[in-house]
Structures are given as structure tokens and as C-alpha cells.
Amino acid sequence: MIELMPIAEQFRSLKSEILSEIADTIEQGTYILGPKVRQLEQKIAYLSGSDHAIAVANGTDALVLTLDAYGIGPGDEVITTPYTFVATSEAISRVGATPVFVDIDQSWNLDPARIEEAITPRTKAILPVHLFGQPADMEEIMRIAARFGLIVIEDACQAFGAAYRDKSVGSIGHAACFSFFPSKNLGTIGDGGLILTSDSALAEAVRELRQHGSAKRYYHHRVGYNSRLDELHAAVLLVVLEKVNEWNERRIALADRYYEQLSTLSSITLPMRTPERKHVYNLFCIRSAERDRIRERLLARNIQSGIYYPKPLHLQKVYEGLGYNIGSFPEAERLSLEALALPMGPLLTEQQQDAVINALQDIEAGQGEL
Ligand SMILES: Cc1ncc(COP(=O)(O)O)c(C=O)c1O
Missing domain, CATH: 3.90.1150.10 (Aspartate Aminotransferase, domain 1)
Incomplete structure (x- = not known):
């Protein structure tokens, strides 16, 4: 059988490097938000040209935490594509906002020509998806967003390494979300996700949200989540990132x-x-x-x-x-x-x-x- 996505082969081909990183993680003795997560965040931020990378438990949480950190919630509308994995719109619904769908263009992504007619006084953000690894028309989307004062959150879950006019996807919008699900271009042997942004206030808010709404241990100033990337997955991802x-x-x-x-x-x-x-x-x-x-x-x-x-x-x-x-x-x-x-x-x-x-x-x- 010729497989649709020969994923196990990919991890098998890196097995000895992955096992050695996992052994190192056991020895290092820090298992949650430790040096490997920090290293992964720094490398990905550097590679993509964004100031901050914040690793979380999965790509869906990356979207939820970003929307939440921007204060998007009940009564707000977020424009997105109807042609994507459900996690995109689920995240919008999960924070209590309403997904407003707009049809797709020739690239099978959100059609910028149809966005304007969907904008209302309640619209807070545009959430384009880079479907299957193909970037959405970011230039046009950013232009519309600037004109209407909207936030752009890129769903780059399927597109690690893609670029639009030589800019890495994930560094074009105000924030971007990645998934490290095994089948993604940068994937782990489990779940993982990451938020990229050059907005320092957003980065700080997301860092707090992923850790029960706290910047300092046992002091909580907002209702947060438990959404952290494990050191073990960061260890695997550091190996895959090299490839x-x-x-x-x-x-x-x-x-x-x-x-x-x-x-x-x-x-x-x-x-x-x-x-x-x-x-x-x-x-x-x-x-x-x-x-x-x-x-x-x-x-x-x-x-x-x-x-x-x-x-x-x-x-x-x-x-x-x-x-x-x-x-x-x-x-x-x-x-x-x-x-x-x-x-x-x-x-x-x-x-x-x-x-x-x-x-x-x-x-x-x-x-x-x-
Ligand atoms: C477009 C898109 N958005 C969001 C997600 C959610 O990512 P995860 O499965 O890591 O929660 C995925 C991946 O499954 C996806 O393909």
C-alpha cells in the first residue's frame, strides 16, 4: 500500500537522535517548560523573524489562547474560511465569539475580495488559514485589516516553512498559530502547538494564559489554562526542526x-x-x-x-x-x-x-x- 502520508517512516528515520534527546530530557530533570521548550521557542522565533514564540499544548489551544489574549469573546465576530479543519472555527466559538465565514478563492483560502462585505461593527479579527501548506493572500488581507482596524491571526497549523513574498507565514499577521500534530510538516510524536507574534503585550498575555493565568508562581491575575508543551515533545521537535x-x-x-x-x-x-x-x-x-x-x-x-x-x-x-x-x-x-x-x-x-x-x-x- 502506498500511504497518503508516510509519517511513521519520518520518525523512524530520526529514532536514534530522538531517543538520545529523550534520554537527555530524563537526565536534565525538568519536564515542564524547561530548557528544551525555551530553546525551541527561541529557534522558531529566530527562523521565522518574529520576536516571540510561545509553545502550548496543541494548535487548537494556540488559537484559543491567542483569541482570548486579544480579549475576543461574546458579541465579537471573527472572519474565517469555511474550508478548513474544524479547529479554526472551534477556537472562535470556544472563546464565545461568532465565526463569520467568507468563501474561498483560487488558492482555496479565504478570498480577500469577499471579506469587506462580511465586516460589521462587531468584527474584531480576520483568521486566514494557510490551507494544505499554501499561504493565503496575506498582502490583501493585511491591507483590508489595516483599513478597518482589525487583528489578523494566521492559522499556520498546516504551513510551517511556507512563505508569502519571502516572508515566513506566521510573521505576517499580528499573531500566528502552529500545530505540531504528527502529520504536520514540523510534527512531534504527540500533540503540541505554538504562537508566534512580535506583539510583546500579546506574548506576555499568552505566556500567562498557558500557565493558569500567572506570571509568578501561585499568583494568578486572570483565568487561564493548563496548556504547556512538554519538554519531551520539545526534545523531539528540536530534532525534527533540524530536518x-x-x-x-x-x-x-x-x-x-x-x-x-x-x-x-x-x-x-x-x-x-x-x-x-x-x-x-x-x-x-x-x-x-x-x-x-x-x-x-x-x-x-x-x-x-x-x-x-x-x-x-x-x-x-x-x-x-x-x-x-x-x-x-x-x-x-x-x-x-x-x-x-x-x-x-x-x-x-x-x-x-x-x-x-x-x-x-x-x-x-x-x-x-x-
Ligand atoms: C488548519 C488547522 N487549524 C488548527 C489545527 C489544530 O491543531 P491541533 O490538532 O494541534 O490542535 C489543525 C490541525 O489539526 C489544522 O489543520
Whole structure:
């Protein structure tokens, strides 16, 4: 079977370095918010060009704590995309604010051309997602935000290492959130997350929130959370961080091969590419009106594929009360019927990728019948 995301291979390939870091963590004797977390925060802040990095328990908490630290809550609205993992809008709902969805553009991210009509006096922030590793149109989004005095929080959970006009994603908005879930480009063998910002007041607030609302032990001046990254995960992430650039370049090289080999197929559309956006292909998603048929035929050849996402967020039961219907966001709805993720990952071999490419060529030529 050719896996959609050969993740275990990645960690296995780093096993001896990871075990040695874990042994070091046991010896060092500090297990929560210790030197490895600090080192990870410093390295990521430096690499991304932001002043502060604050590690937390997972990417969802990164979003919740950021929204909370900005004082966003009941009565406030946050503009976001309906085409993302539910954690994006869940975080908005979790702090008591209302997600206001806006349809997607050609990059499958929040469409800046539709943001303005969604802004109301209650709008506090825009929360773009860099979906599948492809940056959203940050220039336009920042311009609109500046005009209306809105905060921009980047959901960069799927896009570690991506860039927009040579600026790392995560350093463009007022704050950004990352996930270290195992399948992310920078992932650990468990959960983890991080907030990036150059806003010192926000950084201080988030640092307090992750530790029960305290800056000084046993003194609490706000209601906080227990949302810390374990030293053990920081130890693993320090090892993966050394590899992540090389692995992202490998993902890009594999994506180039997909573009070269698949661009002549008329049954599928490849993801948009523009010179100003560095896509890091956490997922390589194509779209096709024949999606389900292609998926079935790939599986018959032992090739996994994935559907991200089968139902846009505005049509989910949890958001029934927001008043959206089928037809509210036609682009997102159409993509949910057509998107198909192909095998992708730094350790995918060219031979495996060729099998995927050949299968897609055969399916189009009518030779892929079951
Ligand atoms: C776009 C997006 N936002 C938020 C999250 C939440 O991250 P986590 O699973 O670490 O809580 C994820 C990852 O699963 C994601 O893909």
C-alpha cells in the first residue's frame, strides 16, 4: 500500500537522535517548560523573524489562547474560511465569539475580495488559514485589516516553512498559530502547538494564559489554562526542526514532479501556483469532478488518497444556528466534492510517486477500470 502520508517512516528515520534527546530530557530533570521548550521557542522565533514564540499544548489551544489574549469573546465576530479543519472555527466559538465565514478563492483560502462585505461593527479579527501548506493572500488581507482596524491571526497549523513574498507565514499577521500534530510538516510524536507574534503585550498575555493565568508562581491575575508543551515533545521537535527545511524542499521537489507529469490530464486540476507564494505541501490536493471514481480506482491499485474536507464548516451540524445553507459558499461546497489528496511526504520515494502518476494517467485513459 502506498500511504497518503508516510509519517511513521519520518520518525523512524530520526529514532536514534530522538531517543538520545529523550534520554537527555530524563537526565536534565525538568519536564515542564524547561530548557528544551525555551530553546525551541527561541529557534522558531529566530527562523521565522518574529520576536516571540510561545509553545502550548496543541494548535487548537494556540488559537484559543491567542483569541482570548486579544480579549475576543461574546458579541465579537471573527472572519474565517469555511474550508478548513474544524479547529479554526472551534477556537472562535470556544472563546464565545461568532465565526463569520467568507468563501474561498483560487488558492482555496479565504478570498480577500469577499471579506469587506462580511465586516460589521462587531468584527474584531480576520483568521486566514494557510490551507494544505499554501499561504493565503496575506498582502490583501493585511491591507483590508489595516483599513478597518482589525487583528489578523494566521492559522499556520498546516504551513510551517511556507512563505508569502519571502516572508515566513506566521510573521505576517499580528499573531500566528502552529500545530505540531504528527502529520504536520514540523510534527512531534504527540500533540503540541505554538504562537508566534512580535506583539510583546500579546506574548506576555499568552505566556500567562498557558500557565493558569500567572506570571509568578501561585499568583494568578486572570483565568487561564493548563496548556504547556512538554519538554519531551520539545526534545523531539528540536530534532525534527533540524530536518524540516530539507523535508520541505523534498516535498516541493515531489510536487514539481506531480506538476510535470499530471498537467496534461484533463480530468484533474492541480493546486494553484504563484511566484509570490511558497507552498510547502503538507498535502498535495488535486481536484476533479470524478473525485470519488478516481479515489476508488487508486485504492484498487493499493494507493491511498484522502478527502480534505468532505463537508465545509458552514454546513456542519455544530453551526446550524449560524443561518448558513447549501449555496451560502458555492466555491467551498464545490471543492468539498472535488478535492483529493495524493500521497505526499518527504520520505515518499520517486518509485512510489511514479506508481501514483501512472495510475492517474491510466484512469484518465480509461485503463483504470476495476
Ligand atoms: C488548519 C488547522 N487549524 C488548527 C489545527 C489544530 O491543531 P491541533 O490538532 O494541534 O490542535 C489543525 C490541525 O489539526 C489544522 O489543520
